[in-house]
Amino acid sequence: MTKQVKKKPRWSHKDLLGLEYLSREDIELLLDTGDSFREILDRSIKKVPALRGKTVVNLFYEPSTRTRVSFEIAAKRLSADVINIATETSSVKKGETLNDTGKNIEALKADVIVVRHNCSGAAAMLARNVNISIVNAGDGWHEHPTQGLLDIMTLRKKLGHIEGLKVSIIGDIAHSRVARSNIWGLTKLGAKVTVCAPSMLIPPGIEKMGVSVADDIDDALGEADAVNVLRMQLERDEKAMFPQQSEYFKTFGITEERLKKAKKNIVIMHPGPINRGIEISSKIADGANSVILEQVTNGIAVRMAVLFWLSQAKRDK
Amino acid sequence: MNLLIKNGLVIDPANKIEEVMDILVSGTKISKVAKGINVSSDTVIDAKDKIVMPGIVDMHVHLREPGREDKETVATGTKAAAKGGVTSVLAMPNTLPVIDCAKNVDRLKDIVKNTAAIDVFIAGAITVARSGKKLCEISALKNSGAVAISDDGSSVDSVEIMSEALAKAKKEKLLVICHCEDRSLSGRGVVNKGFTSTRLGLRGISNESEYKRVERDIKLAEKSDAPIHIAHVSCKESVEVIARAKKKGIKVTAETAPHYFALNEDAVLDYHTNMKINPPLRGKDDVEAIKDGLKKGTIDVIASDHAPHTENEKEIEFEHAASGTIGLETTLSVSVTELIETGLMSWSDLAKKMSYNPARILGIDKGTLGVGCDADIVIFSPEKEWVVKKKNFVSKSKNSAFIGKKLKGVVEYTIHKGEVVYKL
Numbered sequence: 123m124t125k126q127v128k129k130k131p132r133w134s135h136k137d138l139l140g141l142e143y144l145s146r147e148d149i150e151l152l153l154d155t156g157d158s159f160r161e162i163l164d165r166s167i168k169k170v171p172a173l174r175g176k177t178v179v180n181l182f183y184e185p186s187t188r189t190r191v192s193f194e195i196a197a198k199r200l201s202a203d204v205i206n207i208a209t210e211t212s213s214v215k216k217g218e219t220l221n222d223t224g225k226n227i228e229a230l231k232a233d234v235i236v237v238r239h240n241c242s243g244a245a246a247m248l249a250r251n252v253n254i255s256i257v258n259a260g261d262g263w264h265e266h267p268t269q270g271l272l273d274i275m276t277l278r279k280k281l282g283h284i285e286g287l288k289v290s291i292i293g294d295i296a297h298s299r300v301a302r303s304n305i306w307g308l309t310k311l312g313a314k315v316t317v318c319a320p321s322m323l324i325p326p327g328i329e330k331m332g333v334s335v336a337d338d339i340d341d342a343l344g345e346a347d348a349v350n351v352l353r354m355q356l357e358r359d360e361k362a363m364f365p366q367q368s369e370y371f372k373t374f375g376i377t378e379e380r381l382k383k384a385k386k387n388i389v390i391m392h393p394g395p396i397n398r399g400i401e402i403s404s405k406i407a408d409g410a411n412s413v414i415l416e417q418v419t420n421g422i423a424v425r426m427a428v429l430f431w432l433s434q435a436k437r438d439k
Numbered sequence: 440m441n442l443l444i445k446n447g448l449v450i451d452p453a454n455k456i457e458e459v460m461d462i463l464v465s466g467t468k469i470s471k472v473a474k475g476i477n478v479s480s481d482t483v484i485d486a487k488d489k490i491v492m493p494g495i496v497d498m499h500v501h502l503r504e505p506g507r508e509d510k511e512t513v514a515t516g517t518k519a520a521a522k523g524g525v526t527s528v529l530a531m532p533n534t535l536p537v538i539d540c541a542k543n544v545d546r547l548k549d550i551v552k553n554t555a556a557i558d559v560f561i562a563g564a565i566t567v568a569r570s571g572k573k574l575c576e577i578s579a580l581k582n583s584g585a586v587a588i589s590d591d592g593s594s595v596d597s598v599e600i601m602s603e604a605l606a607k608a609k610k611e612k613l614l615v616i617c618h619c620e621d622r623s624l625s626g627r628g629v630v631n632k633g634f635t636s637t638r639l640g641l642r643g644i645s646n647e648s649e650y651k652r653v654e655r656d657i658k659l660a661e662k663s664d665a666p667i668h669i670a671h672v673s674c675k676e677s678v679e680v681i682a683r684a685k686k687k688g689i690k691v692t693a694e695t696a697p698h699y700f701a702l703n704e705d706a707v708l709d710y711h712t713n714m715k716i717n718p719p720l721r722g723k724d725d726v727e728a729i730k731d732g733l734k735k736g737t738i739d740v741i742a743s744d745h746a747p748h749t750e751n752e753k754e755i756e757f758e759h760a761a762s763g764t765i766g767l768e769t770t771l772s773v774s775v776t777e778l779i780e781t782g783l784m785s786w787s788d789l790a791k792k793m794s795y796n797p798a799r800i801l802g803i804d805k806g807t808l809g810v811g812c813d814a815d816i817v818i819f820s821p822e823k824e825w826v827v828k829k830k831n832f833v834s835k836s837k838n839s840a841f842i843g844k845k846l847k848g849v850v851e852y853t854i855h856k857g858e859v860v861y862k863l
Contacts, residue, residue, distance in 0.1 A: 142638075219755055221754060221755070239756070242639055242710075242758070243639065243710030243756065243758075244756050246709060247710060247755075247757070251754075261640070262640050262641070263640030263641075264639060264640035264641075296637075299640060302640060326633050326634070326637055327633045327635075327637045327638075328637055330637075330638075331634075331637070
């Protein structure tokens with residue numbers, strides 16, 4: 123009798139909605155692919171034909187420059203056609219619903235929709251309602267999986283591995299999709315994650331996501347191999363919960379003074395855009411430990427990987 | 440017209456009956472309950488291996504008419520009720536316009552008279568337009584036929600207005616039904632507060648926002664010595680508060696809905712908006728506390744909180760979607776599956792929670808199979824299984840939290856005032 127070994131497909135997801143829904147193997151596949159695409163970006167001719175004939179639609183309901191541009195460049199480097207739709211009007215307030223917009227884009231024969239939306243769960247809803255692939259480019263406070271991936275990719279490139287690393291995430295955890303994607307991704311790969319923020323900005327039950335909570339920033343920085351500094355989202359409506367900006371900088375800001383007590387080679391990450399002097403000092407943001415601009419470049423590579431694998435995925439009919 | 444139901448397991452807690460018997464219906468009334476009734480009858484129903492219970496009295500139903508006939512009408516809602524074994528409903532007043540004056544009660548009574556398949560009892564509002572600002576004319580509501588008052592969907596925030604409402608309701612012998620929610624605590628929350636709200640990145644609704652208001656309303660009821668009924672109890676602390684009040688002798692009764700003992704917050708994890716309900720689906724501890732409260736009698740009533748919504752209101756972003764699940768067609772089966780099959784309750788207990796108790800609490804002449812009573816009867820197969828499917832709902836809206844679930848207990852006949860209003 124011959125053994126029938128059924129080979130599991132390397133990538134089996136129609137959509138990328140969050141790192142919570144991926145396995146360690148899925149994440150590593152995206153990171154490895156991202157690593158190999160990264161090299162293309164340093165060529166003088168920065169284009170490969172992998173997605174020639176595919177169409178990627180960027181559907182952004184929230185203002186965003188860097189994520190939208192990063193996806194656009196990623197798609198173009200793979201030779202896909204890219205359409206950008208930006209609307210600051212939330213679907214419920216005016217005009218077409220998100221589902222209807224999605225179905226129309228599907229009828230226009232696009233292959234992938236990259237969606238950014240202010241409502242948590244919007245990408246999941248869209249994914250249920252269309253057969254083409256959905257990439258979540260940030261939904262409310264829920265997840266921003268490609269940001270999580272690019273942070274992890276940057277860290278892995280810098281330190282060689284993720285397993286066993288101590289990573290601290292500082293800032294508004296409660297309202298941060300970046301924090302959630304980082305937590306799911308890092309813990310799946312075996313990192314030890316600590317979150318640190320004023321208590322009002324630590325959401326209830328966060329420990330169940332497999333992280334520790336530090337009240338004191340010096341505790342969070344003390345042993346950390348890397349720190350991910352979140353942006354104070356000053357435009358959000360939960361402002362009342364935020365401490366005064368100067369107060370925040372004093373208590374939770376990442377400064378030279380504070381880093382003196384940290385590991386010498388601590389890696390400093392920030393998803394951008396930076397509020398200089400609020401969550402991080404300029405010196406640190408621009409200093410030797412900072413990988414903030416590498417994150418931006420790696421973001422293109424990992425988004426190329428996401429678009430590449432989603433385009434290989436089998437579709438439900 | 441005679442109707443004879445043979446050999447069913449008759450469950451009638453009012454008369455302490457739980458045995459195989461026959462029931463003879465003459466006209467609209469039950470005329471005989473005994474073993475081996477041998478009379479010639481126009482219709483004979485063989486109820487062997489089936490349960491014969493008083494028709495369900497669902498004291499928490501949104502029929503949406505007048506005003507939101509796109510969601511449900513008295514006609515479609517009562518037809519759905521009949522399919523679920525329900526023979527009496529209490530219609531909640533949050534319609535358009537709100538049932539906040541005698542004229543609007545009369546208008547609804549007309550619709551009911553012309554279109555309802557079963558009995559529809561009417562709850563009036565506590566405050567005009569349910570605004571919480573100005574008390575309705577409670578005596579006028581009573582005189583026009585309302586059997587209870589409630590601002591369901593909202594809580595009356597003002598202590599003064601709530602106290603006044605309780606005093607007036609006591610005088611008029613009207614039941615006050617409380618939707619207990621402190622909006623200053625629940626705010627714009629859409630799911631249970633805790634790991635679920637954190638994981639989903641949605642605003643949370645704490646248990647506190649419910650039980651703090653339960654505490655307050657019970658205190659006010661104690662002060663005015665008026666009976667109150669707590670609607671849709673969802674959390675552990677509320678059950679504890681109610682248990683303590685009952686022990687103290689305060690006239691409080693309480694209800695829960697099937698989704699609070701059959702589902703927990705994990706059902707929301709993929710943002711399915713049929714799972715968006717207010718109060719929200721709670722934690723596993725809460726679910727256990729609700730079951731325990733039902734078993735121990737702290738919670739008197741199971742009611743559906745049937746809340747129909749159109750697809751347009753449900754198939755949108757979670758935080759913008761309407762809250763609620765339909766329930767008239769699933770309440771009995773979910774209860775059989777979760778409470779009888781698990782051994783938590785007896786058939787008599789179930790008949791009490793679904794029929795006898797709500798009838799007593801509302802002061803309506805329903806909920807028993809006694810001779811001379813209205814022949815409101817449900818006959819169902821307790822062992823038969825079915826899978827809840829969207830396409831099979833009679834209700835105009837299909838937003839059920841139970842779609843896809845396999846349930847036990849299939850209604851075979853629903854008889855309302857001697858007439859078969861539903862037959863499988």
